[in-house]
Amino acid sequence: MIASDLTDRQKLILVLTIQEYTKTAQPVASNRLLQEYGLDLSSATVRNEMAALADSGYLRQPHTSAGRIPTEEGFRFFVGQLMGQTELPATTRQTIAHQFFQTRQDSDESMRLAASVLAKQSHAASLVTAPQHLHGKFKHLELISIRGRQILLVLVMQSGEVRQQMLDLADHVPQETLSATANRITELCGSKNQSGIAVLPPQHDALTDDILKLVRDLMDQGEEGLSGEVYRDGLLNVLTEPEFAENDSARRALRVLEERPFLENLITQTVRNTDIGVVQVIIGGEGNWEELSECSMVLARYGIHGTATGTLGVLGPIRMRYGRTISTVRFVAGLLSDMVQESHRPAGE
Amino acid sequence: MIASDLTDRQKLILVLTIQEYTKTAQPVASNRLLQEYGLDLSSATVRNEMAALADSGYLRQPHTSAGRIPTEEGFRFFVGQLMGQTELPATTRQTIAHQFFQTRQDSDESMRLAASVLAKQSHAASLVTAPQHLHGKFKHLELISIRGRQILLVLVMQSGEVRQQMLDLADHVPQETLSATANRITELCGSKNQSGIAVLPPQHDALTDDILKLVRDLMDQGEEGLSGEVYRDGLLNVLTEPEFAENDSARRALRVLEERPFLENLITQTVRNTDIGVVQVIIGGEGNWEELSECSMVLARYGIHGTATGTLGVLGPIRMRYGRTISTVRFVAGLLSDMVQESHRPAGE
DNA sequence: GATTAGCACTCTCAAGTCGAGAGTGCTAAT
DNA sequence: ATTAGCACTCTCGACTTGAGAGTGCTAATC
Numbered sequence: 001m002i003a004s005d006l007t008d009r010q011k012l013i014l015v016l017t018i019q020e021y022t023k024t025a026q027p028v029a030s031n032r033l034l035q036e037y038g039l040d041l042s043s044a045t046v047r048n049e050m051a052a053l054a055d056s057g058y059l060r061q062p063h064t065s066a067g068r069i070p071t072e073e074g075f076r077f078f079v080g081q082l083m084g085q086t087e088l089p090a091t092t093r094q095t096i097a098h099q100f101f102q103t104r105q106d107s108d109e110s111m112r113l114a115a116s117v118l119a120k121q122s123h124a125a126s127l128v129t130a131p132q133h134l135h136g137k138f139k140h141l142e143l144i145s146i147r148g149r150q151i152l153l154v155l156v157m158q159s160g161e162v163r164q165q166m167l168d169l170a171d172h173v174p175q176e177t178l179s180a181t182a183n184r185i186t187e188l189c190g191s192k193n194q195s196g197i198a199v200l201p202p203q204h205d206a207l208t209d210d211i212l213k214l215v216r217d218l219m220d221q222g223e224e225g226l227s228g229e230v231y232r233d234g235l236l237n238v239l240t241e242p243e244f245a246e247n248d249s250a251r252r253a254l255r256v257l258e259e260r261p262f263l264e265n266l267i268t269q270t271v272r273n274t275d276i277g278v279v280q281v282i283i284g285g286e287g288n289w290e291e292l293s294e295c296s297m298v299l300a301r302y303g304i305h306g307t308a309t310g311t312l313g314v315l316g317p318i319r320m321r322y323g324r325t326i327s328t329v330r331f332v333a334g335l336l337s338d339m340v341q342e343s344h345r346p347a348g349e
Numbered sequence: 350m351i352a353s354d355l356t357d358r359q360k361l362i363l364v365l366t367i368q369e370y371t372k373t374a375q376p377v378a379s380n381r382l383l384q385e386y387g388l389d390l391s392s393a394t395v396r397n398e399m400a401a402l403a404d405s406g407y408l409r410q411p412h413t414s415a416g417r418i419p420t421e422e423g424f425r426f427f428v429g430q431l432m433g434q435t436e437l438p439a440t441t442r443q444t445i446a447h448q449f450f451q452t453r454q455d456s457d458e459s460m461r462l463a464a465s466v467l468a469k470q471s472h473a474a475s476l477v478t479a480p481q482h483l484h485g486k487f488k489h490l491e492l493i494s495i496r497g498r499q500i501l502l503v504l505v506m507q508s509g510e511v512r513q514q515m516l517d518l519a520d521h522v523p524q525e526t527l528s529a530t531a532n533r534i535t536e537l538c539g540s541k542n543q544s545g546i547a548v549l550p551p552q553h554d555a556l557t558d559d560i561l562k563l564v565r566d567l568m569d570q571g572e573e574g575l576s577g578e579v580y581r582d583g584l585l586n587v588l589t590e591p592e593f594a595e596n597d598s599a600r601r602a603l604r605v606l607e608e609r610p611f612l613e614n615l616i617t618q619t620v621r622n623t624d625i626g627v628v629q630v631i632i633g634g635e636g637n638w639e640e641l642s643e644c645s646m647v648l649a650r651y652g653i654h655g656t657a658t659g660t661l662g663v664l665g666p667i668r669m670r671y672g673r674t675i676s677t678v679r680f681v682a683g684l685l686s687d688m689v690q691e692s693h694r695p696a697g698e
Numbered sequence: 699g700a701t702t703a704g705c706a707c708t709c710t711c712a713a714g715t716c717g718a719g720a721g722t723g724c725t726a727a728t
Numbered sequence: 729a730t731t732a733g734c735a736c737t738c739t740c741g742a743c744t745t746g747a748g749a750g751t752g753c754t755a756a757t758c
Contacts, residue, residue: 029721042731047722065721065737105515144489146509147694154503154511160495162503164511166454235584236607239600251588258585345496378750391702396751414708414750 006056011082013049014058018070018078022319025242027067072284072318075296079281079322086323088121088331100335110339111231114312114332119234121328122298124316127257129267130228131303131310131340133161138189138197141215143178151178153211155218158191159308159343163218173207181208185215194219232257241317243294252291257315267311271299276309276337279330284318294318298329302336304344312336355405360431362398363407367419367427371668374591376416421633421667424645428630428671435672437470437680449684459688460580463661463681468583471647471674473665476606478616479577480652480659480689482510487538487546490564492527500527502560504567507540508657508692512567522556530557534564543568581606590666592643601640606664616660620648625658625686628679633667643667647678651685653693661685 006014016037020028030046033039039046050068053059058074061067070078087093096117103109111128118126137158144152149172155163185208189197197216203209235254244250256262269288274280279300285292298320299313312333314325355363365386369377379395382388388395399417402408407423410416419427436442445466452458460477467475486507493501498518505511534557538546546565552558584603593599605611618637623629628649634641647669648662661682663674 027721031721043721044723044731044733045729048730051723061722063738065723066739067721139495140491140493142489142491142503142505144505146488146507146692150509152505152509152511154491154505156491156493156501156503158495160499160501160515162501162511162513166509236600236604239588239603240597248589251585254588255585343495376750380750392750393702393704393752394700397701400752410751412709414752415710416750 006053010049010053013046014053014070014074015078015082017050017053017059017068018074018319021070022321025317025319027062027069029067032067070319075283075318075322079283079326083323086327088324088327092121093331096331097335100339104339104342107339107343108229110336111229111310112233114336115231115233118312118314118328118332119237122314122316122320122325123234123237124314124320124325125234125238125254125257126232126312126314127263128231128312128336129310130230131308131336132223132228133157133159133308134223134306135193135195136161136219136308137191137193138186138215138219139191141182141185141189141211143182143211145173145175145178148172153214153218155215157219161343163221165214165218167214169207177207181205181211184208185211188212189215194223230260230263238316243317243319249294253295253315256289256291267299270297271301271311271313274299274301276301276303276305277330277333279326279333281322281326296320296322298322298325300329300333302333303340304337307344308340310336310340355402359398359402362395363402363419363423364427364431366399366402366408366417367423367668370419371670374666374668376411376418378416381416419668424632424667424671428632428675432672435676437673437676441470442680445680446684449688453688453691456688456692457578459685460578460659461582463685464580464582467661467663467677467681468586470677471663471665471669472583472586473663473669473674474583474587474603474606475581475661475663476612477580477661477685478659479579480657480685481572481577482506482508482657483572483655484542484544485510485568485657486540486542487535487564487568488540490531490534490538490560492531492560494522494524494527497521502563502567504564506568510692512570514563514567516563518556526556530554530560533557534560537561538564543572579609579612587644587665592666592668598640598643602644602664605638605640616648619646620650620660620662623648623650625650625652625654626679626682628675628682630671630675645669645671647671647674649678649682651682652689653686656693657689659685659689 013033016033017028020032020036030043030050033046034041034043050059054061054068058071058077059068060071062069099113099117100110103113111130115126115128139158140156142154144154146152149169151167151169153165153167157163188200194216197212197219200212203212235257238244238254239250256266270282271280277300279298282292282297282299284294284296294317295315296318297313297315299311301309301311303309312329314329316325362382365382366377369381369385379392379399382395383390383392399408403410403417407420407426408417409420411418448462449459452462460479464475464477467477488507489505491503493503495501498521500516500518502514502516503511504513537549543565546561546568549561552561584606587593587603588599605615615638619631620629626649628647631646631648633643633645643666644664645667646662646664648660650658650660652658661678663678665674
C-alpha cells in the first residue's frame, strides 16, 4: 500500500494495464501487454511485476489464473500520480468553443450544449446544474396586469437573468398604478442586492410593500440549495457499457442522477467547497457512495466564486478514459465560467 | 383474427390471462387461472379455450408446453373492446389535484409535477412537452439596457408567458430611448398576434423596426416544431421491469425518449392530429416503431385546440396496467388543460 | 354436445460433468 | 536480474441428464 516503493517499470506496467483494461473491460494478461505494447521483457517478468503491484493493492485478480484488473486504489494512484495533465486537441476545442459561441445569447441552450458535449466526449452520462446566483443585484422590475386581479411580476437582475412570478392581488389595480409602482421600486432598489433591499424602510403604500417583499423573496431564491434546472445527457451511454449489461449496478448509479435529493446531497458533499476550475475525481464511491461502487465521477464547479456558481460533471464506469474526460470537464467548465463572467462584467464593457 | 366469434367465456379468459400476465410477467398456465380466480371450470376446458384464443391470434405460446402470453393483438383487443373505462380513485384524484393547485403559479413546476405523477402512477417512464402557443397575442414589451450595447428584450404574451432574448446593438442607446421604444411598440402591437404584427407598416425609426422584427421572430417561435422543454421522469421505472433486465430492448426504447429528433418524429406522427382529451394507446410499435416492439405508449394532447397544446404520455412495458395508466394520463391531461385554459381566460376574470 | 379426467408427450430449466484453453506461479537455467 | 519451461488452477462453453411444468389429445362422463 506504500506508493513510493514502486519502480518506474512497475508504474509503466500499471499504466499500461489500466490503459488496456479501459479499452477492453477484460482482465489484462501478461502476454497481452507484451503483444500490444511491444515491451522488451518476457511475460514472466511482467507477471512478477504484476504480482508486486497486486501486493501493493493496485491490481487484483478476479480469480487465480486470470489476468489482472486495476483496483479502485490503482485508478486513484493513476489519476493522482501517474497520469499527466492532458488537453483536448486544439481542433476539438475550437469546434466546441464555436458551438458555445453560437449559444451565447441563451444560457439555457448553453447548458444543454454543455451537457451534450460532456456526454459525447466522455461517452458517459453528464450533468450540468444552472449557476446559482448569489447576492445578485437588482436591475429592473416590471408589473403587468394579465387579467382581472392577476398580475405578472417580471424581475430582471443585473446579470440579465429574468425571474418571473404570477400573483393574485386582493383588488383590481389599473396598469398605470402598477407601472408607477414598478418604476418606484426600480428606483428604490437600483443595483441593490437581496440584503440591501431587506433593510429598506417600509414605504407609505401597501402595494409597494407587498411587491417589495415578493422581490426580496425572488432575489433570495437560488441563494440556498439546488434550485433551477439540472441538465442531463447521455444516460444511455452508461447503460451500453459492457459492465452494466447484466447486473443492476447501472440502475443504482443512474438513480443518483435521477433523484433530485440524492443529487443535491452528492453535490453538496463533494464540490461545494472546491475551488472554481479544480476538477475533482471520485473513483468508486470512495466509501461514502455505495451506489457508485463501479462508477467514477468527474466533477467541477464553474462560474465566479461567491457570486454565481454551478456544477458540472460526468458519471461513467470506473474504467473511463480519465485523461480525456478530465480535460473535457475542465474545458467545458472554463467555457461556462466565461459565460457567467460575461454576464457579470461591469458596465463599462 | 375475427373478433366477433369470441364467446363471452373466451373473452373472460383472455381478460384474466392478460391480468395475470400483467401481474407476473410470466406465461400463464391454465391451472394458474383456476387457482387464482376460482373459475368453475376444469383446466382442460380452459386449455381448449386458450387454444381457440391462440388460433384467433390473441394469445401465443413461447414454446410447446408453456403457458400463454397475450399477443400485441390481444392487448389491443383488450384495450379497445374489453376493458371498461376506469377512473382513478377519488382520493387519488384529490391528492393530485391538490398538488397541482399548489404549483398553479409556476407552469414549469406544474409540468415537472405532471411528469412525476405520471411516472409514479404508471410505474413507467413519462414525458410532458411544454404547450406550444399558437397565434399567441402580444401583451407587453420591455427593453432593458444590461451593459454597454447589450440589451435584454423581455416579451410578455397575453397568456402571461414570458420570452426573453439578449441582443447586441450597433451603438449604445440610453435606457430612456429604449423605454420609449418599448412603450411605442407595446402601443403598436397591443393584443396583436404574430401575423398582425407582420403586416405593420415600417415605422420611421430604425431601432423600432429592428426590435419589431425580433418581436415577430420571438412570437413566431413555438409555432412550429417541438420547441421548449421536454419534461421526463421515471426512466428508471422502465429499466427495473423484469423483461428489460437482460436484453437491450429497454435501451432502444429509452433512446426514443432521449433523442430529441426521435421524439419529435414520434409526437408528430401520433398525437398531432388527435383531439384534446382523447387518450391514444400505441401497443408494441404498431408496425411503425421497431424500437418500441416490447413497449406501449399512452399519449394524449392537452391544452386548447388551435391555441396552445402540448403532449404528455407514458412509455412502459407492453404488459402495463392500461386501465390505471390511461385514466392517469386522461386525468393529468385534464389538469394541464385547465392550467392552459386558466391562462387564456378572457380579461373579465 | 359440452365438459373433464387421465395420460403421454414436449419443452425448459437447473444441476452436473467434462475438456479445452487461458493464464498464472514457481523453479531452474541463463 | 531475467527468462524459458512447465505444472497447476480456474473459468467457460458444450453437453448430458432428470425433474417438473404444462400442454394436447382421447376417451369417458354429464
